[in-house]
Amino acid sequence: MKSIIIQKLLNYPKKTITLEELETIISNDMMSYDLFANHILALEDESVLEMIKTKGRNTRTPSLAYSYRIHKQQLKKDYHDELKRYRLKLHREIQLDSYFRLDPTQWQKDLPYLQSIHTYLQVNGFPDYKVPAPERSVELFGDEKWITEGNGKELLERIGLWSKLKIMPVSDPLMFAINPTTLSNLEHKHLIVENKTTYQALVEILPETDFTSLIYGSGNKIIKSIEQFERQLPLPCRNDCFYYFGDLDRSGLFIWERLNEKKPPIQPALPFYRACLTKPPIAGKTNQRLDATSIEKFVMYFTDKEQAVIQSLLNSGHYYPQEVLKTRELQHIWRHSEWN
Template sequence: MNYKKILENWNKEYGKVSIEWSKLQEILDIDDYPYFVSIVNELEHTNVLKKYSPKKNGRNPSLFMKYKLIVEENDYLDYIKEIDYDLAPELDKSYYKQKLSTYERDRQDILAISNYIKNKKHLLNTSISTNERSYEVFRREKRIKQKGINTIMKNLGLDEDFFNYYETCEPIAYYSVSKGSPQNVLIIENQDTFYSIRKYIKTVSKNVLGIEISTVIYGGGNGRLPSINEIEEYTEEYISNINNTFYYFGDIDYAGISIYESYRERNIDKIDWVPFKEGYEYILDKVVGDSRAIEDINSLPVTKDGQKDNRKGIFMDFFDNKYQQKIENILSERKYIPQEALNFNDLISYDKEFSNE
């Protein structure tokens, strides 16, 4: 194993020379402590490392608490010339002229950026997708979003939006029974509920728990909801019409509520999404609340691990005290109700009950 090379590569990546003994053991990836000590002693003997702290680590055999990597001085004259005369004039060169070892580490990406600016800058007049621009600049379709590129661009004096690209999303699944506006649009967090309500408005009625729904949108699951800009981009104009009323329906748990609140805040400048209160109240009554109740709170599923209470209070303000208390009781017990508690048969039953009134 070439431990000297491992340390040189670490230095090039992080630009550091001082290393605590425990970090050194981690970098060299040696679990056997006595063998690790012998390697450190060998690296000291061959002038790769030297002690950087007089204190010992208290182990037997002992090592110094900190070591310094002895970096060989490189002749950076060629790099200085390259920075001064070969890089695109639009780039700020001051940082890398002072950090030549960092320039050596970042050189491949810097040259790709420089060559693109010198030869293809006119292509920046047209916005294209992230991966398309990344391949155009770096010949690697993922590179532009990978670790380190934003820092390199900052070091070169380039803004984050310099490359004029846009993010793409998964195709948006939606179904409409009407192309008129204004209309009511319902975005649904989970796939099963999306399909059930889609089936219902397609085959039975637009009246969903007393609200006339003309369009349903699948939110994508895992908290990944399409932004209003993405809805504008990937659906028809009548869906994103600002005169529409937009509803959101998700799970009753910390995550589901936080998804709604952060989503509403991100899009509030264009559209005010409101909770699909009728859906939430229906499943609360169905599961824990009135004559239709099929469970009590103790029998509800436990909230998934890692969920935190990041609520801002926006969601709860849409409900009266009765339903606020029900929701708080569920959350305080670390329980939840999935939106799948509302199924196709429930919609049919409600429709019959509603029609007979």
């Protein structure tokens, strides 16, 4: 019960709380006044709750103050002490630093999983080879979906074990075409296009370029499937340069930014985007989420004048689909542009 009270007080938005508010957030129909008062007095003794003297105390027995000041740092002390104890109990590779910054409820939610990971490491140590996420998930928890669907990846990253447990992400295979004439190159360029129409227009001239691959992004799917790239294309020289060409709208820029989180740096395919800017824009994308961060990062690749045009375009709900560039134009741009 004490941990529940502490959690509710930590989540309480104000620094002071009245007795009536304490009864509302802590008490219930099954709790007697004596039991409720004993909990509050214990928190007084621990200096978690400090009586506001000007408000006075009630006349009941035990007597409680009408208003308290909440010392949240003192509240967190017990929680932090618990984390320090578990640092000594759990496997030395399980990192708990992030929990000192998180809400205690996250710790309580994760603790059973941390104990299972501890037991696994004590018995097996760290694995020697990679296996798919569902297989490792069964080994750790007897649940093949925990890593992929139960926030398991986030937890393992939080405690610094994602890479050490050698887990292969499960995602759809990446779809791409290869230019065999470039496979022995020391450097490899790859073009990611968002839509199928653009992919079909460009794939037939891939051998006429110095790009190693043309990748079909399929909208948001590329954010996960890009994880498979090195496995599907194990080049002898791993010096890759990625370019991205998607719809010039809020959604397309968001996809580009998420890709950069997975595999930076992925450059905007400037020759294609600049060709789009010479066309009349299309109206109708006012319902997409405006992500200021992705827009800011994207426009940095363009001149000041181009930045202003793109910002105005997106703010007004206009956009450029990839299809504004016809097949012959796309092919000409890819063949004849400089790709640095």
